[in-house]
Amino acid sequence: MSSSGPKELPRAIGLSGAIAVVVGTIIGSGVFMVPHDIARQTGSVSAVLLIWVAGGALTLAGALSLAELAAATPAAGGIYVYLRDAYGSLPAFLYGWAALLVVESGGIATLAVAFGIYSSTFIPLSLAAQKLVAVTVIALLTAVNIAGVKRAAAVQTVFTLAKLVGVAVIVGSAFLVRPHASAALPPGGPVVTTTWGSLGIALVGVLWAYHGLQHLTHVAGEVKNPARVLPRSFLLGALIVIAVYLSANLAYLRVLPLSLMAQPGYQRVAAKTMEVLWGPRGAAFVAGLILCSMFGAINGNILGGARAYFSMARDGVMFAAVGRIHPRFETPHVALLIQGAWAIMLAATGTFQQLYTYVVFTGWIFFAAAAIAVPVMRRKQPALPRPYRVNLVLPIAFAVAALTIVLNALLRNPRSSGAGMGLVLLGVPVYLLWMRLAARPRAEQFGASIEGQ
Secondary structure: OOOOOOOOOOOOEOHHHHHHHHHHHHOOOHHHHHHHHHHHHOOOHHHHHHHHHHHHHHHHHHHHHHHHHHHHOOOOOOHHHHHHHHHOHHHHHHHHHHHHHHHHHHHHHHHHHHHHHHHOOOOOOOHHHHHHHHHHHHHHHHHHHHOOHHHHHHHHHHHHHHHHHHHHHHHHHHHHOOOOOOOOOOOOOOOOOOOHHHHHHHHHHHHHHOOOOHHHHHOHHHEOOHHHHHHHHHHHHHHHHHHHHHHHHHHHHHHOOHHHHOOHHHOOHHHHHHHHHHOHHHHHHHHHHHHHHHHHHHHHHHHHHHHHHHHHHHOOOOOHHHHOOOOOOOOOHHHHHHHHHHHHHHHHHOOHHHHHHHHHHHHHHHHHHHHHHHHHHHHHOOOOOOOOOOOOHHHHHHHHHHHHHHHHHHHHOHHHHHHHHHHHHOHHHHHHHHHHHHHHHHHHHHHHHHHHO
């Protein structure tokens, strides 16, 4: 493939595609499983709904914060670009380093392996066959993304609509369908007492379910009319996710008592709900729905993550080839291939699981830094046109919530969290070495020019 081609990525993603990136990358498997963990920490339905509303409000604050940054700087790379402009090249490099090492690639691998596991619901698969399914999905969706951002956005839109229809079926069934003849609910356990501490733990779980806003920022450089589309996409996408999560939880609670949802055998709350309503067919429906949901989430992760490495290459802090644009498909094909190959290796070997545990929480440090970049950039570049301006209370509130997740991870699992921080900080000597090697050719070129004179 020729390295010649367009200098910039084309703006080919419209409003519907941008909203699909927000909704499709946030809604993965969390809404189908996290309610069990929330039920274990709360003692009333009102507390459950309060937690989901609070998480939604903080997510909306994060969405509106990123909307200001994205609309003001609609470039490929998203959070990498905002951190670079606000704090300098080293913090931005550390974000890209963590994203490539584990956070984005590991997220793709995790979802793909889960996709293989859930596939065995319909076709009995050995462990090796499940891994093969995971690798195939990553390869397939990487190829789709290389073939054009319009194709990738279309896949995202279709599978986002599929998961929304699926959740609508669950909600409609909960309110309109009588329990299946074979359904017999066991008695629930004792109701826990809700405390501020348990609410805090539950809120962390909810915020994990809302995770994924950053992916639209990565493709901001390919969004049509970004000043108008990006703020609307963040706002509408976040509101859709909040509505889906609240309605899904209301459906679960209508069918299953809260005390029963908290029991160990009810981790797959959505499947249990549909099993009560439709029998085994209901559980199979939810398994298919989760497959659609994860397929769309994998696509969104692949679509967004590669743009950060692409921008790093354009800034000279990664191999120049990673910044190439395919001459025919107009996509960052080298960045996508590197990300896909690394994710495939992680999925095939399974070694990603420990690394992902170590590093994923550090993503929230960068999300907090991105939120604080809103007031920082207003101070550094007051003349920068801002088509949308957020109330500064919102990015500060989101940053506090993100840092709460980090602190919670450090307190609950200091060994793994410390190891994760160490892996991220390992990027510091890598960055310094890269900058030293990159400066050497420039110095040699300067010396040659002096001698020539």
